[in-house]
Amino acid sequence: MVIPVEDIADPRIADYVRLRDVDLRKSLEGGRGLFLAEGEKVIRRAIAAGHQVRSMLMTAKWLDGLSDLTGGDTGGVTVYLVSDEVMEGITGFQVHRGALASMERRELPSxxxxxxxxxxxxxxxxxxxxxxxxxxxxxxxxxxxxxxxxxxxxxxxxxxxxxxxxxxxxxxxxxxxxxxxxxxxxxxxxxxxxxxxxxxxxxxxxxxxxxxxxxxxxxxxxxxxxxxxxxxxxxxxxxxxxxxxxxxxxxxxxxxxxxxxxxxxxxx
Amino acid sequence: MVIPVEDIADPRIADYVRLRDVDLRKSLEGGRGLFLAEGEKVIRRAIAAGHQVRSMLMTAKWLDGLSDLTGGDTGGVTVYLVSDEVMEGITGFQVHRGALASMERRELPSxxxxxxxxxxxxxxxxxxxxxxxxxxxxxxxxxxxxxxxxxxxxxxxxxxxxxxxxxxxxxxxxxxxxxxxxxxxxxxxxxxxxxxxxxxxxxxxxxxxxxxxxxxxxxxxxxxxxxxxxxxxxxxxxxxxxxxxxxxxxxxxxxxxxxxxxxxxxxx
Missing domain, CATH: 3.40.1280.10 (SPOUT methyltransferase, trefoil knot domain)
Known part of the structure; x- marks a missing residue:
């Protein structure tokens, strides 16, 4: 399911806020039990290792390359689609670094x-x-x-x-x-x-x-x-x-x- | 010699412009025969290795720690003293990374x-x-x-x-x-x-x-x-x-x- 999001403050994309703020991310990720995977190769490896996808965040140019993972417009994975500007505003990066996925942590083994x-x-x-x-x-x-x-x-x-x-x-x-x-x-x-x-x-x-x-x-x-x-x-x-x-x-x-x-x- | 500089565009500090622009820096440093050393330890090692200092750029808090290298107010090394705001504007960094020195390159050995x-x-x-x-x-x-x-x-x-x-x-x-x-x-x-x-x-x-x-x-x-x-x-x-x-x-x-x-x- 592909959902356009136009507002940086939209609560649906709150998993991705302030990516460069280490302290905030630590408490947010720990609290919600999530982590972020960045880039197609790493996202594929996280999924192959059995981690559940909470959502993905990307600009339009990455949609096609990841459609086998997301199921496209009608698939089971929620993809938040944003403009280059929103992506940069959220992440503080150049957008050429690609797609992001918010994934569920699992309990660590003993x-x-x-x-x-x-x-x-x-x-x-x-x-x-x-x-x-x-x-x-x-x-x-x-x-x-x-x-x-x-x-x-x-x-x-x-x-x-x-x-x-x-x-x-x-x-x-x-x-x-x-x-x-x-x-x-x-x-x-x-x-x-x-x-x-x-x-x-x-x-x-x-x-x-x-x-x-x-x-x-x-x-x-x-x-x-x-x-x-x-x-x-x-x-x-x-x-x-x-x-x-x-x-x-x-x-x-x-x-x-x-x-x-x-x-x-x-x-x- | 310590010289306060208040304007990012001051030509006296042109050695330090746009530190995060790799392409611009390459041509600027090659053209002028300089390189930049960052932080006290690295600056000291560059000097100990015989590189000549063109100038240094720092905020006030680094002056004392480097006074043996600069000679202080009356020494032979030109120190451009800038505010935290100018330092960040020039370098794009957080200023806690410390002092910068512009040094002369030497001809490489064969x-x-x-x-x-x-x-x-x-x-x-x-x-x-x-x-x-x-x-x-x-x-x-x-x-x-x-x-x-x-x-x-x-x-x-x-x-x-x-x-x-x-x-x-x-x-x-x-x-x-x-x-x-x-x-x-x-x-x-x-x-x-x-x-x-x-x-x-x-x-x-x-x-x-x-x-x-x-x-x-x-x-x-x-x-x-x-x-x-x-x-x-x-x-x-x-x-x-x-x-x-x-x-x-x-x-x-x-x-x-x-x-x-x-x-x-x-x-x-």
Whole structure:
């Protein structure tokens, strides 16, 4: 069903308001149990992963390309059709970025569920940057990480920017969120995971060769401060990527790429 | 010397106009032989690397923190002091991003100069995204890549966004630009470099173990299409990072991080 909407303040398109206001979006999306997918490829992947569409928002030029998903004029998906001006007013973007879909969140699986059968796991502690979270999911998917576990305060993988940067990998890599930061890592150890903490600290062992057979969980810390001292103390082994110059260390996404490669490399 | 400027159109601050207009900035910066450094840390690194300051632009709150660089009211560096409103009008940013400096470009060294004494080299073909270029420089600096060689059309490492994402690594990793795309790689081979082309192609060999002793040059292609068939044909060996799922491959910055790690790892 295609419904033209001409007013930015129309309550039917309230799922899409003020897309660049991170704080507002967090409370709105959490409160309504929705997330936004942006662009045809990502929308298709969200649907293929089983997420229900609440509605879509697009300008006329995207209608045809997505008609198989929306059912066109008579289909079951509600498409709000807006002008370029309204689209830009709502989103603050250039409209060439394409269609948006508001999708239903689902209840996350438990940590125990995502760990079942997993061998290579990444654990993210308190990352704040949605781009980094998305980049790490994309990497994890490409390199064959089995599951991701998030600390209670880690940034949301279903925030629009994470979803986009991940290219939809947030729909394909199973993930769960710890409810307890202080003692949460015990659950991984109870499942037989060895906990390896990535840190730039000099006294950590070089990461090459640190992953042995069996179940390994790689702990990655936040952008500013790295892993908390609590999680570093809980880890079985601190590992580092050797750095060669007195410049800033690698950013967390680059460090994660290298560490995930070594975590999942054949023979580890 | 601190000079208050109240008008966005004041010709004295023309180095800083329309910061978010990539095309305009490219021609302006090329034409005047300047680049912009953003934020205290990056400005300090540019100066430490020997770049001359043309001028700085900031709001009042940054004056004190940078007074050792500017000489304060009576120093030799010209500081244009603007209000938050003028700063935002000029840059299109939130002003909390800090001070800007317009710096003189220097003539790039020749390819032969940056290859001299180098053992681990990265060659970038036609990257278009300044964020990726900056991320690769940061990675290269952290991991000990000796030099970077750019194809004639590769995006500019001194574009503001590259400089910023690199955290100033564009000042510490020596780089040069090929003048000839078609036959340019011959110069690397003449210097004894083995050319390894990173590609997702199935018939490439796994990258682990592909770097042997001696001089290695890692070729990285553009975001959309990867390496050109010409450069792939010129390479001594095509290498790939094994991928495990049917999702998009790693992005070029993540792939570069892994490949640079393997390129420079001890024993390679």
């Amino acid at each position: 940590v125990a569920e995502v760990l079942r059968g997993a061998r290579h796991v990444v654990v993210l502690e308190d990352l704040v940057d949605h781009t980094n979270v998305g980049a790490i999911f994309r990497c994890a998917a490409a390199l064959g990480v089995d599951a991701i576990v998030l600390s209670p305060r880690c940034a949301d993988p279903l925030y629009r920017r994470s979803v986009k940067v991940s290219m939809g990998a947030v729909f394909s890599v199973p993930y769960a969120r710890l409810t307890d930061w202080h003692d949460g890592l015990e659950e991984l150890r109870d499942h037989g995971f060895r906990l390896l903490a990535l840190t730039p600290a000099e006294n950590a062992v070089p990461i090459e060769g640190a992953f042995t057979g069996g179940r390994n969980a790689l702990l990655l810390g936040s952008e500013g401060d790295g892993l908390s001292s609590r999680w570093l103390a809980e880890a079985d082994q601190a590992v580092r990527i050797p750095m060669s110059r007195e410049i800033d260390s690698l950013n967390v996404a680059a460090a994660a790429a290298i560490a995930c490669y070594l975590l999942t490399a054949p023979g580890h | 390819v032969a100069e940056v290859l001299r004494g180098a053992r681990h080299v990265v060659v970038l073909e036609d990257l278009v995204d300044h964020t990726n270029v900056g991320a690769i420089f940061r990675c290269a600096a952290a991991l000990g890549v000796d030099a970077i060689v750019l194809s004639p059309r590769c995006a500019d490492p001194l574009y503001r966004r590259s400089v910023k994402v690199s955290m100033g690594a564009v000042f510490s990793v020596p780089y040069a630009r090929l003048t000839d795309w078609h036959d340019g790689l011959e110069e690397l081979r003449d210097h004894g470099f083995r050319l390894l082309a990173l590609t997702p192609a199935e018939n490439a060999v796994p990258i682990e173990g592909a770097f042997t002793g001696g001089r290695n040059a890692l070729l990285l292609g553009s975001e959309g299409d990867g390496l050109s068939s010409r450069w792939l044909a010129e390479a001594d060996q095509a290498v790939r990072i094994p991928m495990s799922r049917e999702i998009d491959s790693l992005n070029v910055a993540a792939a570069a991080a892994i490949a640079c790690y393997l390129l420079t790892a001890p024993g390679h």
